[in-house]
Amino acid sequence: MFFPYAGFSQKTPYEQRNKTETATYTEAITYYKSLVKKYPQAKLLTYGNTDFGQPLHLLVLSKDQVFDPAEVLRKKKTVLLINNGIHPGEPEGIDASMMLARDLLAGNKLPEDVIICVIPIYNIDGSFNRSSTSRANQNGPLAYGFRGNGKNLDLNRDFIKTDSKNSAALQLIINTWQPQIFVDTHTSNGADYQYVMTLIPTQKDKLNATLSGYLTNTLVPDLYSKMEKQGYPMIPYVNSIGETPESGITGFIESPRYSTGYAALHNIIGFMPETHMLKSFDLRVDATYKLLQSYVDVVQRDAKLIFDNKQKADAFVAKQDEFPLTWQLNKNEVNEISFKGFEAGKKTSGVSGFDRLFYDRSKPYTKTIQEWNKYEPGISVHKPIAYIIPKAWDKVITLLKLNHVKMQELKSDTKIEVESYYIEDFKTGAKPYEGHYLHSAVKVNSVKQSLQYYTGDFIVFVNQPDNRYVVETLEPQATDSFFNWNFFDSILDMKEHYSAYIFEDTANELLKNNPGLRSKLEAKKSSDVDFAKNGAAQLDFVYKNSDYYEKTHNRYPVARLMVSAKLDLK
Known part of the structure; x- marks a missing residue:
C-alpha cells in the first residue's frame, strides 16, 4: 500500500473543488490526456462508438509499455479492467480512478505483471445530463449525471440485448483485452447502516468452480481484510428480504443483462462495489480509491494464479457438457454474519400522517443477521x-x-x-x-x-x-x-391462415382420408369439454395437424x- 502523490502531481477536478464535485466527461478525458502526455506507461485508446456520438475511451497502464492486447496475452499478463459511470449519478469511481492512475504513475508504482485498464466514463450520454436532483436520496456530489443514456436505457441492463452503441463498444473492449478481473463501480440505494462500502462479487455458485474457489477462499477475504485495516469494513450488498436488514439479506444473482453477469459468461471474475448513498461524497470516493488500490495489490500478488485460473476455466468450459440456464435460491441454507447497522423505528409521516420507517443514527448496533447466498441450477441443458x-x-x-x-x-x-x-x-x-x-x-x-x-x-x-x-x-x-x-x-406470428367456410370442406376430406387424424380429434374432444363444444377450435385443430399449417410457426x-x-x- 502507498499514499497518494497529489502533492507533486496534477490534482483532479474533484480535489481542486474541495472534494464536493465530480469531474465532467470533458474534464476526465482532458485529465487522462494530460497523464498520457506526461507518462509513457499510459496510453488512451478509443473503441467503437456510443449513442452520444463519442467513442468509448480506455486508459491502459502498462509498466513495460506493452499496449497491444495480443502481446499482453502472449506475455501472460493479467488484465484488471475498471469500468466507471455506467450510472453517472454514481460517480465515485470516476474520480477515484483518476487519482489512482495518477498516483500509480507518479509514484512509479505500476505493477509488474498486471495491465490496468480504466474506462473513464462509460455512460457518456448520461454524464452530460447533469443535475443535483435525479438521485433524491443521495448525499452529494453537488451535481452528477443521469442513470439513463441518450436512449433512456439503463446500460447495466443492456449487456445481452445491446440496444446501445455503448454496450457494443464495451463488449469490444472486454473481448479484445480479455480481462481476468472486472470491477464496475456503483453507489447503492436502500437501507441505512454504518458501512461506506458494500460489495457484490460474481455470484459464486454460477461462476466456474476454479474461479469460484479462488474468489471465495482468497480474493474476497483479502479485499475485506485490506479494507478493514484502512478503516472501511465491508459487508455484502444489503439486499434485504424484509423492510430492514435485521430480516436477513440474500446474495445478488446477476443475470447476463448486468455487467458482471455478462463478464461471467466469459469466465471473468466480476465485482460491483456499491458505496452507501447517505455517506458523504468524499468518504465514498476515498473508500472506492482504497478498494481499487486493494484490487491492484491482490491482483499483482496473485497475477500468475489469476491468469492460470482463467485459462483452466476456459479449457473446462470448452469441454463442458451441461449448462444451467436458470438459477434459484436455496432457502434452506443460511449463513450468519455480523452486521453494523442503525436501530430502525416508526414515526408519524409529515406527508401522509401514517407510520413511516426511519433509522436512528444515534443508536448504532452490531448484530448477527442471516444471509442466504446459495444458488442452485433450475433448468439445465x-x-x-x-x-x-x-x-x-x-x-x-x-x-x-x-x-x-x-x-x-x-x-x-x-x-x-x-x-x-x-x-x-x-x-x-x-x-x-x-x-x-x-x-x-x-x-x-x-x-x-x-x-x-x-x-x-x-x-x-x-x-x-x-x-x-x-x-x-x-x-x-x-x-x-x-x-x-x-x-x-x-x-x-402465423403468416398464413384459412377461410373457415372453405376449409370446412378440406378438413372434412382430411378426416375421411386420415383415420389417425380423426382419432386424434376425437381423443381431444373426449379429454377437453370446452374443446368439444367449440366448432371453430376443432376446425383449427384439424388445420394445425395438417400439411396446410405452416411449419415455421x-x-x-x-x-x-x-x-x-x-x-x-x-
Whole structure:
C-alpha cells in the first residue's frame, strides 16, 4: 500500500473543488490526456462508438509499455479492467480512478505483471445530463449525471440485448483485452447502516468452480481484510428480504443483462462495489480509491494464479457438457454474519400522517443477521454438437462475432438432421422493461427434423471457451436469452391462415382420408369439454395437424445439431 502523490502531481477536478464535485466527461478525458502526455506507461485508446456520438475511451497502464492486447496475452499478463459511470449519478469511481492512475504513475508504482485498464466514463450520454436532483436520496456530489443514456436505457441492463452503441463498444473492449478481473463501480440505494462500502462479487455458485474457489477462499477475504485495516469494513450488498436488514439479506444473482453477469459468461471474475448513498461524497470516493488500490495489490500478488485460473476455466468450459440456464435460491441454507447497522423505528409521516420507517443514527448496533447466498441450477441443458443459425438473423450473428464466438458458414445448400424447438408457452411482461416486453417461463417442445439450410447459414460448434455465452444466449429458456429479449418474436406470428367456410370442406376430406387424424380429434374432444363444444377450435385443430399449417410457426429458428454430420463449410 502507498499514499497518494497529489502533492507533486496534477490534482483532479474533484480535489481542486474541495472534494464536493465530480469531474465532467470533458474534464476526465482532458485529465487522462494530460497523464498520457506526461507518462509513457499510459496510453488512451478509443473503441467503437456510443449513442452520444463519442467513442468509448480506455486508459491502459502498462509498466513495460506493452499496449497491444495480443502481446499482453502472449506475455501472460493479467488484465484488471475498471469500468466507471455506467450510472453517472454514481460517480465515485470516476474520480477515484483518476487519482489512482495518477498516483500509480507518479509514484512509479505500476505493477509488474498486471495491465490496468480504466474506462473513464462509460455512460457518456448520461454524464452530460447533469443535475443535483435525479438521485433524491443521495448525499452529494453537488451535481452528477443521469442513470439513463441518450436512449433512456439503463446500460447495466443492456449487456445481452445491446440496444446501445455503448454496450457494443464495451463488449469490444472486454473481448479484445480479455480481462481476468472486472470491477464496475456503483453507489447503492436502500437501507441505512454504518458501512461506506458494500460489495457484490460474481455470484459464486454460477461462476466456474476454479474461479469460484479462488474468489471465495482468497480474493474476497483479502479485499475485506485490506479494507478493514484502512478503516472501511465491508459487508455484502444489503439486499434485504424484509423492510430492514435485521430480516436477513440474500446474495445478488446477476443475470447476463448486468455487467458482471455478462463478464461471467466469459469466465471473468466480476465485482460491483456499491458505496452507501447517505455517506458523504468524499468518504465514498476515498473508500472506492482504497478498494481499487486493494484490487491492484491482490491482483499483482496473485497475477500468475489469476491468469492460470482463467485459462483452466476456459479449457473446462470448452469441454463442458451441461449448462444451467436458470438459477434459484436455496432457502434452506443460511449463513450468519455480523452486521453494523442503525436501530430502525416508526414515526408519524409529515406527508401522509401514517407510520413511516426511519433509522436512528444515534443508536448504532452490531448484530448477527442471516444471509442466504446459495444458488442452485433450475433448468439445465446438455449442449448440442453445434447450433445452426440461418443468415437472416443478422443481429444474432453480429453479437456472436462481437463476442469472439467462432462460426463457420455453409458453402452450399443442404438438408440437415437437427433438433428443433417449438415454443409451447411463455409469459410476457405487461409493461415494457428497458425497451422490451421481456419473455420468461419459456416452455419448449423438442422435435427431430430434416431442415433445409442454405449457403451462408452459420454453424456454431459448442467446443470453445465462450460456450457459456453461446448457450445462455441461444437457448430460449435461459434467463437472458436472445429469445426472451424479443430477438425472435416474428416466429410467434402465423403468416398464413384459412377461410373457415372453405376449409370446412378440406378438413372434412382430411378426416375421411386420415383415420389417425380423426382419432386424434376425437381423443381431444373426449379429454377437453370446452374443446368439444367449440366448432371453430376443432376446425383449427384439424388445420394445425395438417400439411396446410405452416411449419415455421412457433419454431425457434436456431436449431441444434445433435449427431455428427458431414457439412460443407467455408
